[in-house]
Amino acid sequence: MTALREAFEKIEQRIVAACTRAGRDRSSVELIAVSKRQPQQRIEAAFALGQRDFGENYAQELRDKAQGLVSLEGLRWHAIGSLQKNKCKYVARTATMFHALDTLETAEALGRLRDTRPLPCFVEVNVGGELSKAGVREQELAAFLKAARMVPGISLVGLMALPPLDSARPDATRPYFRRLKELADAEGLSHLSMGTTADFEVAIEEGATHIRVGTALFGERPSRAAE
Ligand SMILES: *Cc1c(COP(=O)(O)O)cnc(C)c1O
Secondary structure, eight states: HHHHHHHHHHHHHHHHHHHHHHHHOOOGGGGEEEEEEHHHHHHHHHHHOOEEEEEOOHHHHHHHHHHTTSTTOOOEEEEOOOOOOHHHHHHHHHHHEEEEEHHHHHHHHHHHOSSSSSSSEEEEOOTOTTTTOBBHHHHHHHHHHHHHHHHEEEEEEEEEEOOOTTTOOGGHHHHHHHHHHHHHHHTTEEEEEETTTHHHHHHHHHHHHEEEHHHHOOSOOGGGGGO
8 A cells, every 4th residue: 555655646747746846736637547457456545545546458347347446435436548349338337438439330339339328538649650550540631520510429539649769768759749739739638648667757758638547557467467
């Protein structure tokens, strides 16, 4: 518990410092604690420290944790991983926000399955142009947004990216974050989900409104094989 408290305090200090450097208000940045592959007790411990926003990548894990932790009132789940159509129901039912929208099929499925207020979504952009990566390519973004804006049951709130990682040089991702902000501004989208353990301070300097930090808070994730 103490180590976790220290980790949260340290990240909080770094967020505040980055906000100060950027002339931003601390309240303009939401910290999402990425708890994927971490056991439920870790989430409960972080909740007890006051953390309310948690990020999960895998839809079934999200479903199971949301069921298991239903008694933690006020906890908000952020679905941050790309999503297969057959898993959309778990996200539509439990998520406060979806951060990785990149197909119209997913948008339509989520919208159809959502039975409360429209699900706020970030569109994931493949800013690095990497062939292997998820996300809408820049050249296709305007057309995608136009179509996705018509889909009932969801609302587009911003853009998200997971740029090519160079953990030795956090500054290496700065141009990608800057580009994502330009694209969001051009489309009139006010939220930016960007920055992880490796580069969240740079992301804040470049305008991130939602940072997704896992390892720096919870430590290394248990490997999948050990589950
Ligand atoms: C795992 C993950 C994170 C958190 O990464 P850390 O390096 O542990 O901070 C953030 N965003 C996405 C989309 C992830 O999958």
